[in-house]
Amino acid sequence: xxxxxxxxxxxxxxPRDFANSYVRPARPVVVRGALDAxxxxxxxxxxxxxxxxxxxSASLKRWIxxxxxxxxxxxxDYLDEIDRYxxxxxxxxxxxPPAYLHDxxxxxxxxxxxxxxxxxxxxxxxxxxxxxxTSFAQMFxxxxxxxxxxxxxxLLTHNLFFQVWGRKRFTLLPYRELQRCYPxxxxxxxxxxxDPAHDRYPLFRDATRAVVVVGPGDVLYMPPGTLHHVKSLxxxxxxxxxxxxxxxxxxxxxALARGMPIENVYYNALVALGMWMNIPxxxxxxxxxxxLNYVS
Ligand SMILES: O=C(O)CCC(=O)C(=O)O
Ligand SMILES: [Fe+2]
Numbered sequence: 242x243x244x245x246x247x248x249x250x251x252x253x254x255x256p257r258d259f260a261n262s263y264v265r266p267a268r269p270v271v272v273r274g275a276l277d278a279x280x281x282x283x284x285x286x287x288x289x290x291x292x293x294x295x296x297x298s299a300s301l302k303r304w305i306x307x308x309x310x311x312x313x314x315x316x317x318d319y320l321d322e323i324d325r326y327x328x329x330x331x332x333x334x335x336x337x338p339p340a341y342l343h344d345x346x347x348x349x350x351x352x353x354x355x356x357x358x359x360x361x362x363x364x365x366x367x368x369x370x371x372x373x374x375t376s377f378a379q380m381f382x383x384x385x386x387x388x389x390x391x392x393x394x395x396l397l398t399h400n401l402f403f404q405v406w407g408r409k410r411f412t413l414l415p416y417r418e419l420q421r422c423y424p425x426x427x428x429x430x431x432x433x434x435x436d437p438a439h440d441r442y443p444l445f446r447d448a449t450r451a452v453v454v455v456g457p458g459d460v461l462y463m464p465p466g467t468l469h470h471v472k473s474l475x476x477x478x479x480x481x482x483x484x485x486x487x488x489x490x491x492x493x494x495x496a497l498a499r500g501m502p503i504e505n506v507y508y509n510a511l512v513a514l515g516m517w518m519n520i521p522x523x524x525x526x527x528x529x530x531x532x533l534n535y536v537s
Contacts, residue, residue: 246413246414246415246449246450246451247451248269248270248271248413248451248453249263249268249269249270249271250270250271250273250453251270251271251272251273252272252273252274253272254270254272254275256362256364256365259365259462263462263464264399264462264464264486267464267465268464269413269451269453269461269462269463269464269467270461270462271453271455271459271460271461271462272459272460272462273458273459274458274459275361275403275458275459275460276358276361276403276404276405276458276459276460277458278360278361279357279358279359279360279361280356280357280358280360281351281354281357281358281405282405282406282457282458284357285351285357285405285406285478286406287320287323287324290316290320290350290382291316291317291320293351293352294316294350294351295315295316295317295320296315296316296317297315297316297349297350298313298314298315298316299313299314299315299316299319299342299345300312300313300342300345300534301313301314301319301339301340301341301342301343302340302341302342302343302344302536303340303341304388304389304390307425307429307431309536311536312340316350319339319342322339323339323382323383323384323476326338326339326384326385327384327385327476330385338384338385338386338387339383339384341381341382341383341387341388341389342380342381342382342383343381343383343389344379344380344381344536345379345380345533345534346376346378346379346380346530346533346534347375347378347379347380347480348375348376348378350380351380354375354378355372355375355376358375361403365401366401366482366484367484367485367486367487367516369515369516369521369522370482370484370522371521371522373521373522373523373526374482374484376522376523376526377482377483377484377522377526377529377533378403378480378481378482379480379481379482379483379533380478380479380480381477381478381479381480381481382477382478382479383473383476383477384473384476385473385474385475385476385477386472386473387472387473387477388435388470388471388472388473389469389470389471390429390430390433390470391412391414391422391429391430391432391433391434391468391469391470392428392429392430392468392469392470393416393419393428393466393467393468393469394428394463394465394466394467394483395427395428395501395502395505395537396483396485396493396505396508396509396532397465397466397489397492397493397496397501397509398465398483398484398485398489398493399462399463399464399465399483399484399485399486399489400461400462400463400467400481400482400483400484401460401461401462401481401482401484402455402460402461402462402463402479402480402481403459403460403479403480403481403482404455404456404457404458404459404460404461404477404479405457405458405477405478405479405480406457406477406478407456407457407473407474407475407476407477407478407479408454408455408456408457408473408474408475408477409454409455409471409472409473409474409477409479410452410453410454410471410472410474411452411453411454411455411461411469411470411471412434412450412451412452412469412470412471412472413450413451413452413453413463413467413468413469414448414449414450414451414467414468414469415449415466415467415468416465416466416467416468418448418449418450418468419466419468420444421444421445421447421448422442422444422445422448422468423442423444423445426537427500427501427502427505427537428537430468432445433470434450434470435470435472454474465489465492465493485509485512485513485516486516487513487516487517490509490512490513490516490517491513491517493505493506493509493512493513494506494509494510494513496509502537504535504537505537508529508532508535511525511528511529512525512529
């Protein structure tokens with residue numbers, strides 16, 4: 242049987258304890274309500290999106306047969322689709338769910354993200370990111386039951402995941418369990434944690450895993466390589482920051498030898514160069530930006 246993999250849940254965590262007790266030993270952690278004081282937690286509603294980003298061309302994803310299909314749609318139409326789907330669900334009518342607005346640059350949708358998140362302590366991130374950390378954030382908006390299949394983050398970055406509203410259920414496995422999850426295409430896994438088909442994927446039975454539900458205001462930390470499957474329990478808005486330390490950036494370059502795609506290595510090299518040569522994040526960002534729209 243699988244053995245336990247514990248995730249600490251805290252009501253408060255200082256940046257220093259975060260670095261020493263979680264980042265350094267590569268332990269995941271959830272900080273409940275860490276976003277509560279930020280205007281983003283209150284202001285970033287569906288109505289706000291309709292008013293301020295209705296014309297934004299939303300890049301939506303569906304996972305089909307081991308691949309990803311991307312479609313474009315104006316945000317206002319996407320919000321209509323979500324409304325229709327959630328209404329139908331609430332009255333017991335089943336419909337094909339809308340696709341998932343998945344992993345797009347946060348500031349392209351929330352132009353005032355830096356201001357609306359300014360009260361989140363920026364020293365959760367290495368000082369290199371400074372006040373520019375929101376420019377590295379990626380957002381996720383999807384209907385109830387949206388799923389991101391099991392994977393690890395493709396640059397082997399640290400991940401701080403911010404749940405703005407709605408709930409998501411994360412199933413986490415440490416990187417050492419990768420081979421028990423039947424990986425393909427560098428970062429994806431064949432096994433479906435919700436329906437693991439043990440006869441086809443027998444190694445998964447013994448894989449250590451943890452389940453944690455994040456809700457409004459919660460922040461989840463995942464160390465580099467953490468395998469995660471994410472299921473939205475409600476219509477949900479989230480964002481994350483994939484970030485490096487000096488050490489993970491170097492490891493991210495050396496991962497070329499372990500099969501990391503060359504494009505990923507390039508993005509890691511940019512951050513490594515920036516961090517080790519003291520080139521400010523805002524000067525690296527123009528080159529790194531393509532990663533924020535990179536589907537892999
Ligand atoms: O929220 C999701 O559906 C996926 C999140 C994720 O994969 C990430 O933050 O890296
Ligand atoms: Fe991820």
